[in-house]
Every structure is written in C-alpha cells, then in structure tokens.
Amino acid sequence: MSAQLIFDLVPLGSLIRYSDETPRPPERFRKKLTSWENRNSVGRLIRKQVERHIGNTMLPACITLHEGDYGSNGIVTIRVHRTFSADSDLKFTVAERPAIGSVRVLDRPGDGAELVYLASHRADAEEWLTKHGYPNAILDEVTADALAADFVEGRAAA
Known part of the structure; x- marks a missing residue:
C-alpha cells in the first residue's frame, strides 16, 4: 500500500514495514547493505501530519515512524524517527495493529499529536505518565470501533 493509504487508514501505534x-544484498557488501536498510525497515506509526502551506511552499501530508531508541543503562541518547511524504515511492504494509484495550499516550490533544508511548493497559499508561513529563498528554484507549475504522469504502488496510 502507499504512504497515503497508511495516512488515511492505519491507526497510530501500528507497526509498519x-x-x-x-x-537484500549479501552481508559482504556493507555499503550496499546499509543503503538497502535505509529503504527497507520497520517502525511504529507515531504521527500523521496533514498537508500544510508555508508561504508559497506546499508540504504534503506525511507519516512518521519510530524505528528505535539507542543508549545504555536505561538512558536513551538517540531516538530514530523516519518521516515519509504521502507521495513516497516506497511500499508500506501493516505488520501489526495495536491490541484492543491498549492505551496510546499522545503528547497533546488534536491533529498533529504524536504517540509517545503505547501502554498495554490504562494503569500502565498512567504509571508511565507519572515518570515522564508530558503535561498536556492525553490517553487514548484502542477500541474495537477504532480498529473497525480501518475499513473505508469496503477496503481494508492490509
């Protein structure tokens, strides 16, 4: 599916390939393998940003995936996010949707909110919030109705 379909149909918190x-090139070709890995990976959908205008420039809608955190001793020093334009030439697939009953912790209400944590249940989300500073955070429980919204005009996000 296209990045535009991911934007339109897939809920935040889904794992996207x-x-x-x-x-995939052989391991012995390190530079080719690194280049290939930059265009072939997986990440969690954390943000959907609508099309916007800055002066005379139009920025298309985009999606942002969280690919990983790097650090040591429980301290994250580098957080890897990758943003794709809705008109990206890459192919996207949904590897996993958030489980029903899980809770998305969003950094703020409204459009453009970013997923900062996907909790397995509400108590986990509330505990996480007490340890991390997001004063405007909202909790959004994943319901069967929200996942059913993946169906649009008889098509399902595969």
Whole structure:
C-alpha cells in the first residue's frame, strides 16, 4: 500500500514495514547493505501530519515512524524517527495493529499529536505518565470501533 493509504487508514501505534521491493544484498557488501536498510525497515506509526502551506511552499501530508531508541543503562541518547511524504515511492504494509484495550499516550490533544508511548493497559499508561513529563498528554484507549475504522469504502488496510 502507499504512504497515503497508511495516512488515511492505519491507526497510530501500528507497526509498519516499508520497502523499495529490491532484494537484500549479501552481508559482504556493507555499503550496499546499509543503503538497502535505509529503504527497507520497520517502525511504529507515531504521527500523521496533514498537508500544510508555508508561504508559497506546499508540504504534503506525511507519516512518521519510530524505528528505535539507542543508549545504555536505561538512558536513551538517540531516538530514530523516519518521516515519509504521502507521495513516497516506497511500499508500506501493516505488520501489526495495536491490541484492543491498549492505551496510546499522545503528547497533546488534536491533529498533529504524536504517540509517545503505547501502554498495554490504562494503569500502565498512567504509571508511565507519572515518570515522564508530558503535561498536556492525553490517553487514548484502542477500541474495537477504532480498529473497525480501518475499513473505508469496503477496503481494508492490509
């Protein structure tokens, strides 16, 4: 599916695979493998940003995936996010949707909110919030109705 369909149909918190559909090069070709890995990976959908205008420039809608955190001793020093334009030439697939009953912790209400934590249940989300500073955070429980919204005009987000 396209990045636009991910934007339109897939809920925040889903694991998304993206690919340029080229075969993986052998391990011995380090530079080719690194280049391939930049266009073929997986991440959690944390943000959807609508099309916007800045002066005379139009920025298309985009999605942001969280690919990982790096650090040591429980301290995150680097957080890797990757943003894709809705007109990206890559192919996207949904690897996993958030479980019913899980709770999304969003950094703020409204459009453009970013998923900062996906909790397994409400108590976990509330405990996480007490340890992290997000004063405007909201809790959004994943319901069966929210996941049913993946169906639009008879099509399902695959």
